[in-house]
Structure formats: structure tokens, C-alpha cells
Amino acid sequence: MRFIDVFNGDADGICALVQLRLAEPRNSELVTGIKRDINLLKKVQADVGDKLTVLDLSMEKNAADLMRLLEAGAEVFYADHHQPGEIPQHAGLSAHIDMAATTCTSLIIDKYLNGQFHQWAITAAYGDNLTAVAEQLADEAGMTFEQREEVKSLGVYLNYNGYGANIDDLIFHPAELFKQCVAYASPFDFIHENRAAYEKLSTGYNDDMRAGLTIAPKYQTEKLAVICLPDEKWARRVSGVLGNELANQFPDRAHAIVSVKDADHYLVSLRAPNSNRSGADEIAGQFPTGGGRKAAAGINALPMQQLYKLIEAMEKHYA
Incomplete structure (x- = not known):
């Protein structure tokens, strides 16, 4: 029997698995990738009795491979907050799905574990840009202003680390970042005791964000802003968190953060x-390569000539 943990490489996926493995430590195989690498179950082979944990990945996008693994005899624990499509009725599947706009996978796991590692869940909520939800949870948990600023920064940094066109764009491989985090029972322990990792994330985020905020919109109206970033690693890293920051600064405006993937996309x-x-x-x-949640989504490979089609779709929706 093998244990296999499959998780999105962003703050939500990492913090969800951190909570589970702090509660139930396992020597498991880790399958993850950049935030946009969501078809991760295609990389997994399993046999009868293998136990899989799948976190923060759309069940709909992984439906065929999920059925393949279940039919091979694997047991699958699946927690997510994206559109699931039709959830299979299978004895080997334990599904924990909640699509509410005010939740994320780490908060689903937080409920599953009865708040056992609640501070990691709050960290993920901040990282997933559920700021109002995170603030309420931090209030209820009695966090001081300084404590909530610390977990907010860590959540944002963990999320930032997941963005890029490929693993080489990232500061840390998400599997390595998970290993760094799961060594600590609380995010505060990680922040204060693993200064090298924390400061590496902090420096990368702040340098990249400063550069991103200097880019003027290519297209801007009262309801929409489109930011086109240069073909640089820092630009691909900052694409998601820059969108979150601008959404917080301009709450009545939709945003598209566009970076170069290759010569045509x-x-x-x-x-x-x-x-x-x-x-x-x-x-x-x-x-064709788009997907995500109601509040935040992405397109993995938009043909360059279709940028104005995207702008028209956003204008039509938010007019």
C-alpha cells in the first residue's frame, strides 16, 4: 500500500495538506506543481489499497483520471472548492466539496479537523484572497493586529510562490515548500524559526510586486483594467498576487493580468x-484552457490574437 498526496501548489493546497499531515503524519509521495497545473491526477498511477489525498484541484477537470484510479482499487479522499461536475458515487471516494465563494480547501479541511490547526487555515484564507473571511476568523481566534499581519503576509507569499509558467519560474518547488511548512505546528513557528525560507519568499514577493505595480494598464475603464506584463520570470511569478492586490485596491473593478507564456500565447x-x-x-x-472559481480564474494559454475577445467578454459581463 502506498500513500499519495496530490495538491495544488498554491497557499490553499499547501496549507490544506499541512493541516492533514500535522493531524495524521504519513510518509507519502507528493504530486504537485505550479498553481495552474491542475490536471495532476493524470500523473498518478495507483493499485488496490493505495490511499490518495487530493486537495484544491477541480474534480471536473480530473474526472476521467479520478475514475481510473477508483476503478484500479485506490481509496481517494478529495477536498476542494471548485466546480466538481458530477461527483462519482463510488465506495472508494470520500468527497468534501464546498463551492461557496466564502470558503477554500483549507477551510474545508479546518472543519474536517475541527479546527485542530486553525492558524494554518486562516493563513490559507488570506493567501486565497478571502480577506474579509480571514479577518473575521482572526478576530474570533483572538489574534492581535501583529499576528494577523504575519499570517496574512505568509499566506500571500505562499500563494505568490505558486505562480509561473513552469517550475523554474518559482522561488521554491511547492513540494519543498510544503515540507518546510509541515515541520511547524503553527505558521508563527514557521515565520520565526525558519527565517531563511520566510525571508526568501518575502524578498521575492516584495521585489516582484514593486515591479508589477509600476506597469500602467493596457486597457482601463471604470469597470475593468487589463495589465500586460513583460516576458520575464518575475512577471509570471507576480501575475496572480498582483491581481489580488489590485482587486483589493479597486474593489469595484475587474482585472485581467496578462503575461507572456510563449511566442503565441x-x-x-x-x-x-x-x-x-x-x-x-x-x-x-x-x-479552451480557461477555468477557476467565481471570484478568481485563469486562462492557461490564450492565443495572443484573442486578447481583445477576452476584453470584450469581460466588458459585456461587468458592464
């Missing part, structure tokens, strides 16, 4: 207005 991060956290998934879904 853009990588796009979409953010719905914070005052209307809906529609991003519908817009992204109009393009």
Missing part, C-alpha cells in the same frame, strides 16, 4: 470585482 489571471465576486469562471470558461 498569454497566461491570464482574472479577478472579479471584490464587490461582486462572481463571473470570473464563466469568462475564463469561454476559452
Whole structure:
């Protein structure tokens, strides 16, 4: 029997697995990747009795491989907050799905574990740009202003680390970052006792964000801003968190953060207005490589000539 942990390489996926493995330590195989690498189950082979944990990955996008693994005799624990499609009725599947706009996978796991590692869940909520939810949870947990600023920064840094066109763009491989985090029962222990890793993330984030905020919009109206970033590693890293930052600064405006993926395609991060956290998934879904959630979505490979088609779709939706 093998244990296999499959998780999105962003703050939510990492913090969800950190909670589970702190509660139930396992010597497991880790399968992860950049934030946009969501078809991770295609990389997994399993046999009868193998136990899989799948976190923060759309069940709909992995439906065929999920059934393949279940039919091979694997047991699958699946937690996620994206559109699941039709959830298989199979004895080997334990599904924990909640698509509410106010939750994320780490908060689903937090409930599953009865708040056993609640601070890691709050960290993930900040990282997933559920700022209002995270603030309420931090208040209820009695966190001081300084403590909530610390976990907020860590959540944002963990999320930032997942963005890029490939693993080489990232500061840390997500599997390595998980290993660094799971060594600590709380995010505060990680922040204060693993200064080398924390400061590496902090420096990368702040340097990249400063560069990103200097880029003027290519297209801007009262309801929409489109930011086109240069073909640089830092630009691909900052694409998602820049969208979150701008969404917080301009809560009534939708945003598209566009970076160069290759000679013919853009990588796009979409953010719905914070005052209307809906529609991003519908817009992204109009393009073959698009997907995501109501508040935040992306397009993995947008043909460059279709950028204005994307702008038209966003204008139509948010007009």
C-alpha cells in the first residue's frame, strides 16, 4: 500500500495538506506543481489499497483520471472548492466539496479537523484572497493586529510562490515548500524559526510586486483594467498576487493580468470585482484552457490574437 498526496501548489493546497499531515503524519509521495497545473491526477498511477489525498484541484477537470484510479482499487479522499461536475458515487471516494465563494480547501479541511490547526487555515484564507473571511476568523481566534499581519503576509507569499509558467519560474518547488511548512505546528513557528525560507519568499514577493505595480494598464475603464506584463520570470511569478492586490485596491473593478507564456500565447489571471465576486469562471470558461472559481480564474494559454475577445467578454459581463 502506498500513500499519495496530490495538491495544488498554491497557499490553499499547501496549507490544506499541512493541516492533514500535522493531524495524521504519513510518509507519502507528493504530486504537485505550479498553481495552474491542475490536471495532476493524470500523473498518478495507483493499485488496490493505495490511499490518495487530493486537495484544491477541480474534480471536473480530473474526472476521467479520478475514475481510473477508483476503478484500479485506490481509496481517494478529495477536498476542494471548485466546480466538481458530477461527483462519482463510488465506495472508494470520500468527497468534501464546498463551492461557496466564502470558503477554500483549507477551510474545508479546518472543519474536517475541527479546527485542530486553525492558524494554518486562516493563513490559507488570506493567501486565497478571502480577506474579509480571514479577518473575521482572526478576530474570533483572538489574534492581535501583529499576528494577523504575519499570517496574512505568509499566506500571500505562499500563494505568490505558486505562480509561473513552469517550475523554474518559482522561488521554491511547492513540494519543498510544503515540507518546510509541515515541520511547524503553527505558521508563527514557521515565520520565526525558519527565517531563511520566510525571508526568501518575502524578498521575492516584495521585489516582484514593486515591479508589477509600476506597469500602467493596457486597457482601463471604470469597470475593468487589463495589465500586460513583460516576458520575464518575475512577471509570471507576480501575475496572480498582483491581481489580488489590485482587486483589493479597486474593489469595484475587474482585472485581467496578462503575461507572456510563449511566442503565441498569454497566461491570464482574472479577478472579479471584490464587490461582486462572481463571473470570473464563466469568462475564463469561454476559452479552451480557461477555468477557476467565481471570484478568481485563469486562462492557461490564450492565443495572443484573442486578447481583445477576452476584453470584450469581460466588458459585456461587468458592464
